[in-house]
Amino acid sequence: MxxxxxxxxxxxxxxxxxxxxxxxEPAHGPVxxxxxxxxxxxxxxxxxxxxxxxxxxxxxxxxxxxxxxxxxxxxxxxxxxxxxxxxxxxxxxxxxxxxxxxxxxxxxxxxxxxxxxxxxxxxxxxxALPDRQPLPRPDxxxxxxxxxxxxxxxxxxxxxxxxxxxxxxxxxxxxxxxxxxxxxxxxxxxxxxxxxxxxxxxxxxxxxxxxxxxxxxxxxxxxxxxxxxxxxxxxxxxxxxxxxxxxxxxxxxxxxxxxxxxxxGSVNPMFILPHAAQARGAEIGKGWAGSLTMGAGQFCTNPGIAVIETGAAGDAFVSAAKDALAQVGPQTMLTEGIAKAYRDGQARFEGRNSVTPLLSTESKGREANPNLYETDAATYLQDHALGEEVFGPLGLVIRVSGTDDMEKLAKGFEGQLTATIHLDAEDAAEARRLLPILERKAGRVLANGFPTGVEVSEAMVHGGPYPAxxxxxxxxxxxxxxxxxxxxxxxxxxxxxxxxxxxxxx
Incomplete structure (x- = not known):
């Protein structure tokens, strides 16, 4: 039909x-x-x-x-x-x-x-309580x-x-x-x-x-x-x-x-806790790449930021994410305007000494290629522009020195639609410290998953503090x-x- x-x-x-x-302005087919x-x-x-x-x-x-x-x-x-x-x-x-x-x-x-x-x-x-004293109550x-x-x-x-x-x-x-x-x-x-x-x-x-x-x-x-x-x-x-x-x-x-x-708008940060990173950091990194590029990253719940400690486990996460992103080809974006905004967003990162390019690609026309950058917590907290949403398959890794650093960073985020914690059983104490911060920052907090699926149900919240x-x-x-x-x-x-x-x- x-x-x-x-x-x-x-x-x-x-x-x-x-x-x-x-x-x-169709991507293909008649005008x-x-x-x-x-x-x-x-x-x-x-x-x-x-x-x-x-x-x-x-x-x-x-x-x-x-x-x-x-x-x-x-x-x-x-x-x-x-x-x-x-x-x-x-x-x-x-x-x-x-x-x-x-x-x-x-x-x-x-x-x-x-x-x-x-x-x-x-x-x-x-x-109604007509006999209530000193005054009756109406219906x-x-x-x-x-x-x-x-x-x-x-x-x-x-x-x-x-x-x-x-x-x-x-x-x-x-x-x-x-x-x-x-x-x-x-x-x-x-x-x-x-x-x-x-x-x-x-x-x-x-x-x-x-x-x-x-x-x-x-x-x-x-x-x-x-x-x-x-x-x-x-x-x-x-x-x-x-x-x-x-x-x-x-x-x-x-x-x-x-x-x-x-x-x-939202950057939907993910926090990868130490034991989860040690046990399955590479697996989480690969999953993040899939979530980041789903639908060319054109989801309001796209997890644009990943927070993980420095060290070998964090390196494995980053390496797996980078390798998975490198295998993703160009994807058609919804409009020419959105594609241009994505290129402009990438240019903000490319022109900053405060970030390190991990995967830097060129996108042309209506197509987008994934990009990946890295910075540290102190730099992120000083550079507000790094927290602005880039609508498309662009990810930022923020390296932290420990749980205290992670908490400080979490408090510095603006309002979000979602926030994610990746944890194993041994991370429960750190997660309990982080959760009260994240519930103030986001409308939905999830564990050991990726936020790009929004269930339509009785208990779902899709919203959050401004600017989400x-x-x-x-x-x-x-x-x-x-x-x-x-x-x-x-x-x-x-x-x-x-x-x-x-x-x-x-």
């Missing part, structure tokens, strides 16, 4: 064009033309979302769950076409896109199950309610799982919030076909048309107008630190500030992410028959 995009925006059930167009987003389209989509809210927010949990399941079904019905155009636009292997499609439909169905269960509503009931019930229309910015590196119908969209729709998506120009055709699936689900389940809109392309004014539109009540974003911080500031500067849930994300109390993966788009409302002495359905008879 071949899909040919029509290049229009989806605004409240209608495919709408605009006066200007932009061309896609397509797409209409450019405008401020007027943002306004139309936001107004339609607000109108839809008055119906959609008050649907039953079962009705919303059926809608989410229908979106998943419609995406699967377009599986081959999604894989084909997604691979053309991004250069990602078909197997990766097939897996990502499964993750996307899986999280939609997970949220359907989650809201059917109802525990997310966190319902509480303080029954008080509390429930989580949807906040209103949500804006979602598609991600460059996950055209399915973090974009049009990805985690942010699924969580907002599950909560009862209409969604306006700003599609990413790296994969507009993929965004369009997924939007077609959402529209088919809307029509199948009878949901209001304004519950979902997709705006493609557009200049900075489109993104600005979306986050500043008075009808938008929250924003979900996955992208660069610079772009995310600019949008975050705009949300804070609104007459009515709104939450900006941005996942921005703009809201340390939130996650963009897992069922806890629904909390971003809900707020608690107490109902005092409201008659039973007037209360929201989910608050009656509790």
């Amino acid at each position: 071949t899909f040919t995009p029509h290049g229009k925006h989806l605004i409240a059930g209608e495919w709408v064009g605009s006066d200007q167009s932009f061309a896609s 397509h033309q797409f209409s450019v987003g405008t401020v007027d389209l943002v306004n139309r989509a936001a107004e339609a979302a607000e109108e839809a809210f008055w119906t959609y927010a008050y649907t039953t949990r079962e009705e919303r769950a059926a809608f989410l399941d229908a979106i998943a079904d419609e995406i699967e019905a377009r599986a081959e076409a999604i894989t084909e155009i997604g691979s053309q636009e991004t250069g990602l292997p078909e197997a990766r896109l097939q897996g990502e499609r499964g993750r996307t439909t899986g999280q939609l169905r997970l949220f359907a199950s989650h809201i059917r269960d109802g525990a997310y509503l966190d319902r509480r009931h303080d029954k 008080i019930r509390v429930i989580q309610r949807p906040i209103g229309p949500v804006a979602v910015f598609g991600a460059s590196n996950f055209p399915l799982a973090f974009s049009t119908a990805g985690g942010d969209t699924a969580a907002a729709l599950a909560a009862g919030c209409p969604v306006v998506v700003k599609g990413h120009s790296a994969h507009p055709g993929t965004g369009e076909i997924v939007a077609e699936a959402v529209l088919a689900a809307i029509e199948k389940t009878g949901m209001p048309k304004g519950v979902f809109s997709l705006i493609q392309g557009g200049k900075r004014d489109v993104g600005t107008s979306l986050v500043q539109h008075p009808l938008i009540k929250a924003v979900g974003f996955t992208g660069s630190l610079g772009g995310g911080r600019a949008l975050f500031d705009l949300c804070a500067q609104r007459p009515e500030p709104i939450p900006f849930f941005g996942e921005l 994300s703009t809201n340390f109390g939130a996650t963009s993966v897992g069922t806890l992410s629904i909390r971003r788009f809900l707020r608690p409302v107490s109902f005092q002495n409201i008659p039973e028959g007037v209360l929201p359905d989910d608050l009656q008879d509790i």
